[in-house]
Structures are given as C-alpha cells and as structure tokens.
Amino acid sequence: MQCKPPLSHASLMPIIARPETVFVRGQGDELFDSDGRVYLDWVQGWAVNSLGHSPAVVVDALCRQAALLLNPSPAFYNRPALQLSTLLTENSCFDHVFFANSGAEANEGAIKLARKWGQRHKQGAFEIITFHDAFHGRTLATMSASGKPGWGSKFPPQVDGFPKATLNDLESVRALIGPATAAVMLEPVQGEAGVIAAEHGFMRALRELCTREGVLLIVDEVQTGCGRTGPLFAYQAHDIEPDIMTLGKGIGGGIALAALLAKKSVSCFEPGDQGGTFCGNPLACAAGVAVFGALLEEGFLARAEHAGRHLASGLRALAHEFGLGNVRGSGMLLALELGKDCAHDVVARAMESGLLINAPRPHCLRFMPALNTGTDSLDRGLGLLRTVLADLMPSA
Numbered sequence: 114m115q116c117k118p119p120l121s122h123a124s125l126m127p128i129i130a131r132p133e134t135v136f137v138r139g140q141g142d143e144l145f146d147s148d149g150r151v152y153l154d155w156v157q158g159w160a161v162n163s164l165g166h167s168p169a170v171v172v173d174a175l176c177r178q179a180a181l182l183l184n185p186s187p188a189f190y191n192r193p194a195l196q197l198s199t200l201l202t203e204n205s206c207f208d209h210v211f212f213a214n215s216g217a218e219a220n221e222g223a224i225k226l227a228r229k230w231g232q233r234h235k236q237g238a239f240e241i242i243t244f245h246d247a248f249h250g251r252t253l254a255t256m257s258a259s260g261k262p263g264w265g266s267k268f269p270p271q272v273d274g275f276p277k278a279t280l281n282d283l284e285s286v287r288a289l290i291g292p293a294t295a296a297v298m299l300e301p302v303q304g305e306a307g308v309i310a311a312e313h314g315f316m317r318a319l320r321e322l323c324t325r326e327g328v329l330l331i332v333d334e335v336q337t338g339c340g341r342t343g344p345l346f347a348y349q350a351h352d353i354e355p356d357i358m359t360l361g362k363g364i365g366g367g368i369a370l371a372a373l374l375a376k377k378s379v380s381c382f383e384p385g386d387q388g389g390t391f392c393g394n395p396l397a398c399a400a401g402v403a404v405f406g407a408l409l410e411e412g413f414l415a416r417a418e419h420a421g422r423h424l425a426s427g428l429r430a431l432a433h434e435f436g437l438g439n440v441r442g443s444g445m446l447l448a449l450e451l452g453k454d455c456a457h458d459v460v461a462r463a464m465e466s467g468l469l470i471n472a473p474r475p476h477c478l479r480f481m482p483a484l485n486t487g488t489d490s491l492d493r494g495l496g497l498l499r500t501v502l503a504d505l506m507p508s509a
C-alpha cells in the first residue's frame with residue numbers, strides 16, 4: 114500500500130463534469146492549483162466565500178473554536194450557536210432560528226415547518242406553491258420543489274405538493290391557491306436560473322396576496338442572503354416581511370452552515386420534529402459569527418454594493434463593445450446575457466486565462482465575487498474577460 118496515493122479522481126462519483134485542475138490553496142480573491150497557477154476567482158465556492166478565500170477573521174474564529182469545543186451534541190446548547198441565532202434575529206424580522214448544514218436541508222426544514230403549520234392552523238393544508246425554473250436543492254423534496262424542467266420526475270416517485278407558478282406573474286400564483294395551500298416559496302432572485310429577479314411590485318403584491326389568503330410566504334435566501342444582492346437580506350429591499358426564510362451558502366464564509374428562520378407566530382416545531390447530528394455545531398456557528406461580524410461592520414454592505422455597481426457597469430461596457438445581451442442582477446450577484454449558447458466556451462477560455470466564472474445557463478455568465486473584492490481586482494477580471502470575448506467573438 115502506498116503511503117501517499119497519487120492524485121486521481123477515479124474514486125470519486127462523477128456527479129458533475131469538472132476540469133482536471135486540482136486546487137490546493139486560496140487567499141482572498143485568488144485560487145492556486147497544484148501546478149502553481151493562480152486564478153482570479155469569481156465563483157468563490159459558488160457564492161459561498163462571502164469574504165474571499167480563507168479570510169483571517171474566519172480562520173481565527175475556526176482555530177480558536179476548534180481548540181475550544183468542536184461538538185457537544187445537538188442536545189446541548191453551545192455558545193456560538195446562541196450568539197449567531199441572536200445576531201440573525203436582531204438583524205431580521207424573524208424570531209427563531211434552526212441551524213442546518215446545507216441549503217437543501219434548511220429548505221427541507223422550511224417545507225416541514227409549513228406543513229406542520231398547515232396541520233395546526235389550516236385543516237392539514239400541505240401544498241407549497243413554487244416557481245418554474247426555481248432551485249431549492251437536491252434532496253427528494255427540494256428537487257420536487259425546484260422548477261428545473263424534468264427534475265421532479267428524475268427519481269420517482271416524486272414528492273407531492275409543489276404546484277408551479279410563474280415568477281413575476283401574480284395571477285399564476287392566485288390561480289393555484291386553494292384550501293390545500295400552506296405556503297408560497299420563492300427565491301427573491303433565481304440564481305441558478307440565470308439571475309432572474311422577482312420584481313419589486315410582484316414581491317409586494319405576493320406578500321399582500323399571501324396575507325389575504327392566509328398562506329405563508331417563504332423566501333429561499335440561500336443564495337441572495339447575507340449581503341449578496343446588496344442589503345443584508347434580499348427581502349429587505351422590498352420592504353416586506355416574509356414568514357419564513359432560509360439561508361446557506363455565504364452565511365458560513367466557506368464552512369458548511371445553513372439556517373431556517375421563522376416568525377414566532379409560525380414557529381411551531383415541537384421537540385422531536387426537527388434536528389440533525391451536526392446542526393448548530395459550534396465550529397460552523399463560530400464561522401457564521403465571524404462572517405456576520407464583518408457584514409455588520411459600518412460601511413461593509415455599502416462598499417460591496419458599490420463594488421457590485423462597478424462590476425455591473427464594466428460588464429455593460431463589454432456587452433456594448435461585443436454586441437451582447439443585458440446585464441442582470443444587483444450587488445455581487447450578476448449575470449451577463451450572451452445572446453447565444455456559447456457560455457461554456459467562455460467559461461473554459463476564461464479559466465485558461467486565469468479567471469474563474471460560471472455559466473448557470475448555456476447562454477449566460479454569472480459573477481459572484483467575494484463581497485469585499487476591491488475595484489482594482491474587479492478591473493483586472495474585466496480585462497481578462499475582455500480578452501477572452503475578443504478572442505471568441507472577433508467579428509462583433
């Protein structure tokens with residue numbers, strides 16, 4: 114037996130097509146591979162590394178907590194979980210928090226909570242209206258809740274009770290509401306669909322509709338939360354209060370952490386209803402406390418929003434120069450429509466030239482740099498992207 118096996122991917126399940134590159138180190142907005150090549154990273158763990166790769170505040174918090182206490186079990190309180198839950202409720206419209214380990218798990222919790230609420234308060238109502246092209250995760254229930262074409266029936270039998278409405282079409286929601294409806298669940302910005310925002314008027318009218326009909330409003334802020342789109346939480350831009358919210362991705366700054374938040378009036382789990390071995394563990398929550406501390410620092414979110422506007426205007430300039438489509442999104446969650454299905458080529462060529470970006474759909478690019486990326490670094494990335502586009506679209 115070898116002490117040090119060669120680096121091979123033969124033993125990993127092929128769940129996604131990956132380049133051969135092996136990444137070994139990250140610092141701030143840069144990633145380094147095993148050949149010593151450096152990349153400017155605008156994927157950031159899939160909008161996960163809010164403060165960039167291995168930020169000092171998160172590393173310090175993890176080291177301190179790792180030496181202190183890793184896991185007393187979810188059946189006991191621990192200090193970081195108490196701190197983070199208080200930070201979350203003090204800075205949102207919600208009263209109670211359940212910590213989970215992934216966005217899908219937090220969404221499963223939201224689905225369970227809405228169904229329990231339906232049993233308690235609405236004669237067993239269990240349906241949750243979700244949206245075409247939505248993405249809520251990869252468990253059986255969250256796949257059914259997602260609106261990716263074909264997803265609900267991929268691993269039959271599918272989980273029932275997720276009728277699909279159309280984003281920004283209030284009538285399509287109203288038409289689906291009936292006695293069995295417990296909730297409406299949506300992403301304030303559909304990230305995986307290509308950064309498609311729910312419109313301000315739609316969000317406000319949806320809140321009113323849900324209140325009038327007596328159904329819950331659930332926002333999946335796994336991607337949009339924690340400053341990604343500008344405000345601390347995307348729902349705040351619409352001046353509404355949802356009943357339930359889920360967080361994931363950026364909340365842990367790179368560490369597996371997610372959360373389910375609810376208003377007291379709908380927070381009806383009783384002991385035994387929900388849990389998980391690693392849920393609310395001190396190590397992950399310590400990372401969350403460190404990330405939140407940074408987000409809440411005076412001026413942090415304003416600087417991130419400014420950086421987002423800088424990136425958006427750079428992208429609009431490129432779109433104009435190369436005759437591409439529109440730029441969508443806000444804050445540090447942006448997309449560039451290419452107008453044809455060449456996004457995967459652009460992503461591959463960008464990687465060759467040292468820029469990591471992502472194509473949520475074949476015809477568009479998505480950009481999710483660290484929230485603390487400086488404008489110099491953004492300009493460097495825009496320069497790299499310009500060279501790639503000039504190469505691939507010389508005739509434009």
Ligand SMILES: *Cc1c(COP(=O)(O)O)cnc(C)c1O
Nearest residue numbers: 215216217248249250335336361
């Ligand atoms: C990524 C994502 C999820 C799933 O989160 P995981 O941590 O991958 O389970 C759910 N909802 C939205 C909106 C997401 O972007």
